[in-house]
Amino acid sequence: VFINYSLNHMLYYRTIAVVHHYPQFLHIYMRLSLRNDRELKFARTVIFTVEEINRDSKLLPGMTLEAVNGEEQSCKSRIQALLGHSSSGVSEDINTILGPLSIPQVRTLLHLVVSHLSTCACLSDKKLYPTFFRTVPSDRFQIIALLKLMEYFDWRWVGIIHSPSMYATQATTEFIKEAKKEGICVEYMKSFSRSSTTSDSITTAEIIRSSSSKVVLLFMSLSYTKAFLKIMEGRNITGKQWLGSESWITQTDLASATRKSILQGAMGFAIPEASIPGLAEFLLNLKPSDEPESAMIRAFWEDVFHCSFTPSNTSAMCNGTEDLRTISNDYTDMTEFRAVNNVYKAVYAVAHALHALLQCRNASNPTTGKQCVNMKDIQPKQNGDTVAQYDLVNWQMREDGSVEIVSIGEYDSSSSEGKNFKLNDITKIIWGGNHIPRSVCREPCPPGTRKAINKRKPICCFDCFECPEGTISNQTNAPECLICPPEFWPNDRKDQCLPKPTEYLSYKEIMGALLTIFCCLGVFLSLLTSIIFLVHKETPIVKANNSELSFLLLFSLKLCFLCSLTFIGRPSDWSCMLRHTAFGITFVLCISCVLGKTIVVLMAFRATLPGSNVMKWFGPPQQRLSVLAFTLVQVVICILWLTINPPFPNRNMNYYKEKIILECALGSAIGFWAVLGYIGLLALMCFILAFLARKLPDSFNEAKFITFSMLIFCAVWITFIPAYVSSPGKFTVAVEIFAILASSFGLLICIFVPKCYIMIFKPEQNSKKHMMGKIPSRTL
Structure with a gap:
């Protein structure tokens, strides 16, 4: 099993499937690497999971699973899987380079790529990426879940802020496409770049502040979200209900007292919380002595403890016994294992796949029903995206700027239509504007009127016309008014046909x-x-x-x-x-x-x-x-x-x-x-x-x-x-x-x-x- 992590982050445990054939890949990755504490946690989780599988006598009996990094140049064995990458864009590049349709030689070395956080729906195309799999749901499911949430609260008029990355642009395009089908309109769609000028930032803030839509979908990766929130601080953006993508919606380090007006009540769908026994101890017990040959572990240690393993005039000496429990960063945060659980599942997915394919009883494989195979004969198995399960979470910020991520609902794509989205006690939700927002371009046409599409405006910005004399509409947004039967006549509100009063000369009048x-x-x-x-x-x-x-x-x-x-x-x-x-x-x-x-x-x-x-x-x-x-x-x-x-x-x-x-x-x-x-x-x-x-x-x-x-x-x-x-x-x-x-x-x-x-x-x-x-x- 080979492990690959972000080009833009520090690659503590990283492997390229074709190290000996294409050594330049490793060289390039190493030059571009930057430190990222979360990626280190993912890599250490792979090590923990591999060791756990190897202790299991029932899973892959007689075989040892090995996590190989890029520094192990002597590895001659055939690679069965590559784990990573976190970014959808980089995952696409890796699969394009290593795909069997692009490089025939790789076909004999690499059987599949498993990602834990690459959510772009584009990667589900098996014609382009036949060997790509993932343990995180495709963004398509997240988009469907977001639309279910909007439909539940009747939010038909929304704004979108997205980053220019492939992850965000692909998801935004898919969201707009699906939103039209559900009668949800986008008032504005604004791209935000970390290199945006002050003028662009002011324009973006003014668009959000002056818009009539009360719901804003912020579809960005974590790094872009940090930059966006930093720029939006002090821009007087209040009363908006923010919806976030799973990439940042559970990242509590985004919270601060100055961002309370923005993030208070934010909602989004997150990867379900999970418990992995023993993982927290494993991660926090990391010592440089565990990986004495890893320069990156030493660099990480020096950075977080502000010390040095070599004599220095500017910092104290590291002794290697410092306690990570005294440090607060992405690596040491053990409050939730949402994304980490996907890494954990990715390793187990590979192990179970190998275990099933290597079964042999009476000269046949009980899983496939075909002839038994050995490690050299294993070929990629095409399967679909993982079942999408999300927790709907709500940001509830305190005065000091800290935040509590409260689960208020869930989405499960495996449930039947109409039952896949569930919302818990609505009274426990904190809202961006202190109450449930109304976000519509036009209030629904009440009974007694008919809905008419205005061709010069989005479909959500329709017109309402009162029903003509003698006609009614008894439902909201009725497309046509109905003529009352001859013996009936509309009431004053024109929403019901009532029996016509019968008039004759009576003794009572x-x-x-x-x-x-x-x-x-x-x-x-x-x-x-x-x-x-x-x-x-x-x-x-x-x-x-x-x-x-x-x-x-x-x-x-x-x-x-x-x-x-x-x-x-x-x-x-x-x-x-x-x-x-x-x-x-x-x-x-x-x-x-x-x-x-x-x-x-x-x-x-x-x-x-x-x-x-x-x-x-x-x-x-x-x-x-x-x-x-x-x-x-x-x-x-x-x-x-x-x-x-x-x-x-x-x-x-x-x-x-x-x-x-x-x-x-x-x-x-x-x-x-x-x-x-x-x-x-x-x-x-x-x-x-x-x-x-x-x-x-x-x-x-x-x-x-x-x-x-x-x-x-x-x-x-x-x-x-x-x-x-x-x-x-x-x-x-x-x-x-x-x-x-x-x-x-x-x-x-x-x-x-x-x-x-x-x-x-x-x-x-x-x-x-x-x-x-x-x-x-x-x-x-």
């Missing part, structure tokens, strides 16, 4: 109650008039005005007032048929009586002339017969109407859009207008006859009152026709009732009130002498 009172008043006055006439039936004024027709007229007036009540209330089959037919018949009966009285007045005047015998032709039998005949004609019209096409209750949804008019449809319009026309014809005849008799002597002045009553009657009904046609809904019924009441009151008042006045208040005029006294004497 003011107008219906008033009309009912007037109807009852008309019945009462008619009844009172009948009582007065009955009490005074033997008086001359009653006898002179044809008491039989008078009582019949009063009875018909009562019916006219009562039939008005059938127009009030909820229409039904019987009420619709009754209201029009009862009205038509009772009014014809009423007008027939008035017409009979008019004829009687004319005949009575003729009868006073000498030699006139006209009354015998229109006596009581003829009067009854005429009233009956006139009424029967109307009865026949009503019967035909009810038989052919009767009135019926109808839900009129055309007149008003927002309510239903419950009305009585006429059925046959011809029948309705025939009923009205017949009434009008009799009223016109009565009016003409009464008008002709208006100049009769005062003793027979009833013709004047009939003329007035018919004038009122005709005026009311002539006015009724346009009002009836143009009145909406229940007002149509109210107009019809008003016409009935007005004409009925006109007849009652004009014909009967003067007579009642004389009988009650002027009884002295209720005498035959008084009535006959006004007739001038005639000598015939």
